[in-house]
Amino acid sequence: MSEQSKVVDARGTFCPGPLMELIAQMKQSQIGDLIEVWSTDAGSAADIPEWINKVGHEYISSIEVEGVWRVLVRKKK
Amino acid sequence: MKILVVGGGTGGTIVANNMARRLHHEMKAGKARITMLSASERHMYQPGLLYVAVGRMAPDELYRDQKGLLEPSIEFHVDPVETFDFKENKVITKSGRTHQYDILIISTGSRMMPESIPGLAESAETFYTEESAIKMFKRLREFQGGKVVITVGVPHKCPMAPLEITFMLHDYFKERGLLDKVQIHYTYPIGRVHSLENVAKWAKPEFDRLGITYETLFNMKEVDATNSILKSEEGTEVKYDLLIGIPPHKGMEVIEKNSIGQSGWIPTNRNTLNMDGEFKNVYVLGDTTNIPISKAGSTAHYEAEVVAENVASIVKMGVPVREYDGKVFCFIEAGKDKATYAMFTYNNPPDPKEPTQAVHWFKMAYNKLYWSSVRGIL
Numbered sequence: 001m002s003e004q005s006k007v008v009d010a011r012g013t014f015c016p017g018p019l020m021e022l023i024a025q026m027k028q029s030q031i032g033d034l035i036e037v038w039s040t041d042a043g044s045a046a047d048i049p050e051w052i053n054k055v056g057h058e059y060i061s062s063i064e065v066e067g068v069w070r071v072l073v074r075k076k077k
Numbered sequence: 078m079k080i081l082v083v084g085g086g087t088g089g090t091i092v093a094n095n096m097a098r099r100l101h102h103e104m105k106a107g108k109a110r111i112t113m114l115s116a117s118e119r120h121m122y123q124p125g126l127l128y129v130a131v132g133r134m135a136p137d138e139l140y141r142d143q144k145g146l147l148e149p150s151i152e153f154h155v156d157p158v159e160t161f162d163f164k165e166n167k168v169i170t171k172s173g174r175t176h177q178y179d180i181l182i183i184s185t186g187s188r189m190m191p192e193s194i195p196g197l198a199e200s201a202e203t204f205y206t207e208e209s210a211i212k213m214f215k216r217l218r219e220f221q222g223g224k225v226v227i228t229v230g231v232p233h234k235c236p237m238a239p240l241e242i243t244f245m246l247h248d249y250f251k252e253r254g255l256l257d258k259v260q261i262h263y264t265y266p267i268g269r270v271h272s273l274e275n276v277a278k279w280a281k282p283e284f285d286r287l288g289i290t291y292e293t294l295f296n297m298k299e300v301d302a303t304n305s306i307l308k309s310e311e312g313t314e315v316k317y318d319l320l321i322g323i324p325p326h327k328g329m330e331v332i333e334k335n336s337i338g339q340s341g342w343i344p345t346n347r348n349t350l351n352m353d354g355e356f357k358n359v360y361v362l363g364d365t366t367n368i369p370i371s372k373a374g375s376t377a378h379y380e381a382e383v384v385a386e387n388v389a390s391i392v393k394m395g396v397p398v399r400e401y402d403g404k405v406f407c408f409i410e411a412g413k414d415k416a417t418y419a420m421f422t423y424n425n426p427p428d429p430k431e432p433t434q435a436v437h438w439f440k441m442a443y444n445k446l447y448w449s450s451v452r453g454i455l
Contacts (some may be wrong), residue, residue, distance in 0.1 A: 013423065014272070077299050
């Protein structure tokens, strides 16, 4: 992807956890920004899209590479 | 070697005292010097505010004179830093003084931002300052029944506090004989009742057992004070009679003003605790880092021990010796007379046990032992 994304590196952290880190990053981002969350918690692949869809941001993709889930989203509002 | 510590909270005090002990001989011989710059002459034990808010601690128990907590060999000034000049290895303070350093440790902490949620500051009780904790207790004393809503901002300080205040409020109202007139309702930003999965697995059935209701995936958007309604980013609303807010927080303004870190959090290496970038003689501790772990005194404590040992090793041998493994230990008050704890690292998730009275009394003892802990005795 050519467009630059902000990375939230939440690998190996449990508290406050990847979704809470994403929510915090969303608050300090601009509408249209791409954010990629790195997480070693398998639950993030489900938790993050659930929250993104509920709030109305854009869920783009989720891939797992060697135990690290990379979830890409865009701030929409 | 000039070592400069900026910030006199938990992290700054522990790192300075620990270094002073390790470098006793070098300091005596004039080969090392430790200076601390702080914004306050007093040191507050912040976790004590939780108890002030429910009438279980008096505010004056939370303070000590900062100078008295430091090893006598540490030079201490109440003179906060306004400008960081990493290229020239110097800082400039509010009074206009310049301090040169060889090693800099930044531990400036964080500040509450209730005003970042429209209506929150005016509507909610909170307990993150002495004034607000006293105000909250006075409000609780006057409360005669209704819906009490506990709501949690992001990011927030001490991830255990929202659960603790919920359980403590339950026991407070029970003690006053008001439980049949009070409905306690808890909201939480993610899809379970706590960020730590194992803590959530323990807390959810406790909420059910105690009749505490909850709504997850609830992020505060605004408070309609006129109609006593809390609204979420997710589009839901909850009516309240008494609102308890865990406010969002940010790093200190001086960090933002110096363009060192977005929202006041300094990008920091999670293992070495060096500030990211070219200036390897700068370390960051506690709430000030952008490391995605708990913003809590415990985190600052364990990080401070690593940095102190490494700085002392650099002075003695020229190289650091340890890395921070992400260790955090948090007590969790589960009411007025029982508690449990969560301990974890980057690689090991926590596994909290059933709350016991023994852990609660240990926490009560720690509330006093803290002063020995920051002195570096414990």
